[in-house]
Amino acid sequence: xxxxxxxxxxxxxxxxxxxxxxxxxxxxxxxxxxxxxxxxxxxxxxxxxxxxxxxxxxxxxxxxxxxxxxxxxxxxxxxxxxxxxxxxxxxxxxxxxxxxxxxxxxxxxxxxxxxxxxxxxxxxxxxxxxxxxxxxxxxxxxxxxxxxxxxxxxxxxxxxxxxxxxxxxxxxxxxxxxxxxxxxxxxxxxxxxxxxxxxxxxxxxxxxxxxxxxxxxxxxxxxxxxxxxxxxxxxxxxxxxxxxxxxxxxxxxxxxxxxxxxxxxxxxxxxxxxxxxxxxxxxxxxxxxxxx
Amino acid sequence: xxxxxxxxxxxxxxxxxxxxxxxxxxxxxxxxxxxxxxxxxxxxxxxxxxxxxxxxxxxxxxxxxxxxxxxxxxxxxxxxxxxxxxxxxxxxxxxxxxxxxxxxxxxxxxxxxxxxxxxxxxxxxxxxxxxxxxxxxxxxxxxxxxxxxxxxxxxxxxxxxxxxxxxxxxxxx
Numbered sequence: 001x002x003x004x005x006x007x008x009x010x011x012x013x014x015x016x017x018x019x020x021x022x023x024x025x026x027x028x029x030x031x032x033x034x035x036x037x038x039x040x041x042x043x044x045x046x047x048x049x050x051x052x053x054x055x056x057x058x059x060x061x062x063x064x065x066x067x068x069x070x071x072x073x074x075x076x077x078x079x080x081x082x083x084x085x086x087x088x089x090x091x092x093x094x095x096x097x098x099x100x101x102x103x104x105x106x107x108x109x110x111x112x113x114x115x116x117x118x119x120x121x122x123x124x125x126x127x128x129x130x131x132x133x134x135x136x137x138x139x140x141x142x143x144x145x146x147x148x149x150x151x152x153x154x155x156x157x158x159x160x161x162x163x164x165x166x167x168x169x170x171x172x173x174x175x176x177x178x179x180x181x182x183x184x185x186x187x188x189x190x191x192x193x194x195x196x197x198x199x200x201x202x203x204x205x206x207x208x209x210x211x212x213x214x215x216x217x218x219x220x221x222x223x224x225x226x227x228x229x230x231x232x233x234x235x236x237x238x239x240x241x242x243x244x245x246x247x248x249x250x251x252x253x254x255x256x257x258x259x260x261x262x263x264x265x266x267x268x269x270x271x272x273x274x275x276x277x278x279x280x281x282x283x284x285x286x287x288x289x290x291x292x
Numbered sequence: 293x294x295x296x297x298x299x300x301x302x303x304x305x306x307x308x309x310x311x312x313x314x315x316x317x318x319x320x321x322x323x324x325x326x327x328x329x330x331x332x333x334x335x336x337x338x339x340x341x342x343x344x345x346x347x348x349x350x351x352x353x354x355x356x357x358x359x360x361x362x363x364x365x366x367x368x369x370x371x372x373x374x375x376x377x378x379x380x381x382x383x384x385x386x387x388x389x390x391x392x393x394x395x396x397x398x399x400x401x402x403x404x405x406x407x408x409x410x411x412x413x414x415x416x417x418x419x420x421x422x423x424x425x426x427x428x429x430x431x432x433x434x435x436x437x438x439x440x441x442x443x444x445x446x447x448x449x450x451x452x453x454x455x456x457x458x459x460x461x462x463x464x465x
Contacts, residue, residue, distance in 0.1 A: 075413050077424040084421070091424045093396075093411060104385070106398065106409070119385055119398070121367050129376070132369040132383050280373075 025049045025076060025089045027109050032137035035113070041133050042118060044140075045107075047092070052076060052085035056094035056105065062269070067246070069096050074107070099244030100124040100267075113138050124249055126265045127282065199243070199273060209287035211235075222248055226287075227257060235260040246270040252285065317341050317368060317381040319401050324429035327405065333425050334410060336432070337399075339384070344368060344377045348386040348397065361388045366399075392416040405430050 029049040034042060043066050046057040057071035074094040076085050092107040104119040114137040121130040201217040205224075211233075213226040220243040227236040236257035241250025246269060253263035264283020268276045268290075276290040324337040335358045336351040349363040366386040368377045384399040393416070398409040406429040413422045 075411075075422055077411050077413075077422045080423050081414075081420040083423065088421075091411065106411075117398070119367075119369055119383070120373075121369070121385075128373040129370045130367055131372045131375065 024087045025052060025054060025085065028054060028089070028092055028107065028114070031140040032114055033140050035136045035138050039135065042105075042116065042135055045114070045116070045137055046071075047074075047107075052089075054089075054092055056092065056107070058094070058096060058105070069098075069103075072096055097123075098247065099242070100126075100247070100249040110136065124265075126249075126267075126280070128280065199270065201270070201273070201276075203292050205276070205290045205292045207287040207291075208289045211287065213290060217243075220244070222250070233258040239266065241266065241268065243270070247279070248276070252283070316379050317344065317346060317377060320346060320381070320384055320399065320406070323432040324406055325432045327428040327430050331427065334408065334427055337406070337408070337429055338363075339366075339399075346381075346384055348384065348399070350386070350388060350397070361390075361395075364388055392418075402428065 026049060028047045030047060032045040032047070034044070040061045042058055043061050044059040048055045048057075048071075054074045054076055055071050056074045058069040059066040060069060061067075072094050074092040076089040077091040077093065078085050078088040079090060090108065092105075094105045094107065096103045096105070101120055101122045101124070104121075106117040106119070108115045116135045116137060118133045118135065119130070120133070122128050199217070201215050201222055203215055205213040205215055207213055207226070209228075211226050211228050212230070213224045215222060215224045217223075222239070222241040222243060224239045225236070226239070227233040235254055237252050237254045239250050239252040241248040248266070248268040248270065250266040250268065251263070252266055254261050262283045262285075264281065264285060266278060266282075266285060267280040269279050271277050274292050278285070278288045281288075318341055320339045321341040322339060324339070326333075326335050332353050334350055335353050338349040340347045340349075346366045346368055347363050348366045350361040351358040352361060353359075364386050366384040368381050369383040369385065370377045370380045371382060382400065384397075386397045386399065388395045388397070393412050393414045395410055395412045398411075400407045408427045408429060410425040410427065411422070412425075414420050
C-alpha cells in the first residue's frame with residue numbers, strides 16, 4: 001500500500017508545482033491575440049516580463065491597420081502582501097492614457113488564456129459614457145514577432161471603442177480621493193500624446209459633406225473654418241482641436257455666415273497627412289471624411 | 293394546466309423586470325456587508341447614488357472597531373460610449389488613497405449581491421507586495437433604502453402585480 005501513497009504524494013506535488021507555475025509573472029509573458037478576430041476593441045497584447053515587473057503593449061482595432069496604443073509599465077498583484085510577485089502574480093493592471101481618455105486593463109490568467117477587463121473613462125468634456133469591455137486572449141503561435149510589427153500602427157486607446165468612436169466623456173469625480181490613480185506612477189501617460197513632427201495638416205480640405213475646410217495646425221492645436229459654399233453658405237463652422245497621437249479631440253460651432261446654428265464635439269482620426277476621418281460626432285455634424 | 297402559460301409569462305416578465313433593474317446605477321445604492329463576517333479585509337460598503345454619479349464609502353477590518361477608509365466619488369461604467377449610465381451602469385471603480393497605498397475597487401452587481409475586486413498597490417518603500425482580493429457583499433439587513441433604490445425594488449413587483457391583474461382579467465374572459 002506504500003506505492004499508492006507515494007503516487008498520491010507525487011501527484012499532489014505535481015499539482016502544486018503546476019499551480020505555482022500558473023501564478024507567476026511568466027504566465028503573462030508573450031504575444032497574445034484576441035480570440036475574437038472581428039473585435040472592434042483590443043486586438044493584440046504583447047507583455048514583456050522581467051523579474052517582478054511587466055510591460056504591456058496593446059493594439060486596438062483600427063482601419064486600415066490596427067492602432068498602436070504604446071507600451072506601459074504594468075502593476076503586478078499577488079494574493080497577499082508577503083507573496084513573491086515574480087512567482088505569485090495573479091493580476092496585472094495596465095493604464096493607457098490617450099490624453100482625452102484613460103483605459104485601465106485588468107489582466108488575469110484564465111487557463112492558457114488571458115482574461116482582460118477594460119475600463120475606459122473619458123477625461124474630456126464630451127458626453128460619452130465611460131464603458132467596460134471584456135476580452136479573451138490566446139497566445140500567438142509564433143511569439144517571435146511583435147503583434148504590432150507590421151500591422152498595427154496608429155492611435156490611442158480610444159479609437160476603437162465598442163461604439164466605434166474614441167472614448168471620451170464624463171467620468172464622475174474627476175479627482176479621486178487621494179489625488180492619484182492606482183499606482184501613483186500610472187503608466188501610459190505619454191503613450192500617444194503629442195503630434196508627429198512630420199504632421200502638417202495646414203491647408204484647404206474637401207469633405208464628404210460637400211464643404212470646404214480651411215485648416216491651420218499650430219503644434220498640437222488645429223483650427224478650421226468650414227463652409228458649405230464660398231458664397232451664401234447654408235452652414236459654416238469653426239473648430240478648435242487638440243492632437244493626441246493620431247487623434248484630434250475637438251469642439252466645433254456653427255457661425256452666422258450660414259443660417260444653421262449648432263455646435264458639438266468631434267473626435268477625428270488622422271488617417272494620413274492627407275486624410276481625416278470622424279470617429280465620433282455630436283451636435284448633428286454632417287461630415288465624416290476629409291481629404292486634400 | 294391552463295394556468296401554466298400564465299405563470300410562465302409572469303415569471304418571464306418578472307425576470308425581464310429584474311434584469312432591467314439589474315443594469316442600473318440604483319442597483320449599487322445602499323449599505324453592504326461582506327458576506328464573510330470573518331474577513332480580514334473590507335467589512336462594509338456604503339454606496340450613495342445621485343443621478344449618474346456614485347459615492348463609495350468603505351470600511352476595513354480593524355481592532356477594536358473597523359477602520360473608515362472615507363468616502364470617494366466613483367467612476368461609473370456602462371456597456372458602451374452611448375449608454376445611459378443611470379439606467380445601464382455595469383461597474384463602479386472607486387480609488388482610495390491612504391498615502392502609503394492606493395486601493396482600487398472594481399464593483400459589479402452579482403444577482404442581489406455585489407462582487408468586489410480589490411487591488412492594493414503600495415507607494416511607500418516597504419517590501420510589501422501589491423495584492424489582489426475578491427469579496428462578495430450582501431445588503432445590510434438594516435439598510436434604509438434610498439428613494440431610487442426603493443423604487444427600483446418595487447417597480448418589478450408592480451409590473452408583476454399588473455400582469456397578475458391582466459392575466460386575471462383574461463382568465464375571466
